[in-house]
Amino acid sequence: MSREQHKVLIANRGEIAVRIMQACRDLGLGFVAVYTREDAASGHVSLARELGGEQALVRIHNYLDAGDILSAADASGATAIHPGYGFFSENYRFARRVEERSRPMVFIGPSWRVIRDLGDKINTKRLARRLGVPTVPGSDRAIYDEMEAETIAQQLFDYQERQGVAKPMVLVKASAGGGGMGIDEVHSMNRFRQTYRRIRNYSQRQFNDPGVLIEQRIFNYNHLEVQIVSARGGDNPVHFGTRNCSVQSPGRQKRIETAPGFAPESLAYSFDARKVMDDIVRHSLSIAREIKYDNVGTWEWIVTPKGEPFLMEVNTRIQVENGVSAAIARIKGQPGVNLIREQIRLGLGEPMGYTQQDVSFDGVGIEYRIIAEDTQNRFAPWTGRIEKIAWRDEPWLKLHTHVPQDRPYQIPTEYDPNLALAIVWGKDLEEAKARGAAFLDDFVLTGVDAQGLELKSNIAFLREKTQDLLEF
Secondary structure, eight states: OOGGGOEEEEOOOHHHHHHHHHHHHHHTOEEEEEEOGGGTTSHHHHHHHHHHOGGGEEEOSOTTOHHHHHHHHHHHTOSEEEOOSSTTTTOHHHHHHHHHSSSOOEESSSOHHHHHHHHOHHHHHHHHHHTTOOBOSBOSSOBOOHHHHHHHHHHHHHHHHHTTOSSOOEEEEETTOOTTOSEEEESSHHHHHHHHHHHHHHHHHHHSOOOEEEEEOOOSOEEEEEEEEOOTTOSSOEEEEEEEEEEEOTTSOEEEEEESSOOTTTSOOSSOHHHHHHHHHHHHHHHHHHHTOOSEEEEEEEEOTTOOEEEEEEEOSOOTTHHHHHHHEEETTBOOOOHHHHHHHHHTTOOOOOOGGGEEEOSEEEEEEEEOEETTTTTEEOOSEEEEEEOOOOTTEEEEEOSOSSSOEEOOTTSOOEEEEEEEEESSHHHHHHHHHHHHHHOEEEEEOTTSOBOOOSHHHHHHHHTTTTOO
């Protein structure tokens, strides 16, 4: 089937749904958007109506109801599903269902087998170690034997002492857990056995599996990512550089992303920052080649103050921060890279059309996540009505939002209060920071809650954190 014969169902909401629609329009693709009752006033709904008419909209009950999504796809004649990020984007069972049902469709993302294999953190760690890729020190399989567990823990404490860590710590984790469940910290071997037994018993009760993982707890690190893109078949993956996502909320949710990941030409590091970036790119590509990665994905790394990189995980989807990598990338010397457009095009089976030699980089990009949240109260979500959102158009700025500019907008309490993404470009770090600060100073965002109190947002937090971006 040629590209123009496809119709893409966008199984997501908000800003990412808007960007997928725009990419579909650029590619000459038909699309259909879904929305819930709570999201009827969202800008992604009005844009779908504007670009495609009422036939480009299907109301569903829940973005997390696979049956709802697939019924909407069938009713609209969709031939492909784009999951965006979150929701079904890393659910290999959903991807397999999309591709193998009686009316098969294309899942715009990696193949379901890749999602399954890289979604298993133990499997990813084992694969990485086989390829010589550094991972967080600790076990790469579930440990069931107490003596073996103690041996691994002792090795980790010894390693941290050699590294000069003032307060060594080991994490004991239920191997079958997730979402922060079944994790405890141990500060010395004196407490390890008691903690190990508690987590083992918890894991048996909760997951019917007493397996335990033991890992080093790493503090004071920078969070770097490598952006990978590949066509179906996964033979020649290409990277679109690194980015730094170290500015986060207390809950480890990203708030500012900067590309590239370090700035050795502007800042002094205690390690060879250029080599670290080159190394994590090389390691990420080695895993992508080995597993035949076949779409867009992100390799997540942590880097210690001594410049030691450790692979954390692979995110088998487009990420919120894809645009900051695109901002500094050039294909065959041309600006205007759109990684969502590339994801769709390649997901539908088109050839890459370029190699790594055709990809170059220019300048520094900063992405701000503008969120209605109370940064003075542990970043608690703020709910209320947005009265006005406005910004000054600049050649160095891209802003993505689903918040309407022509009318007030009530933030649905059912969803995260993410309002906009702003991507700023500069020829170097200093110019990007200056432009970022200018954008934040001029950005207009007003609103009130049900009690008439003024909107709370993270703009002041973003402004403060801009000053020391990419410093360790």
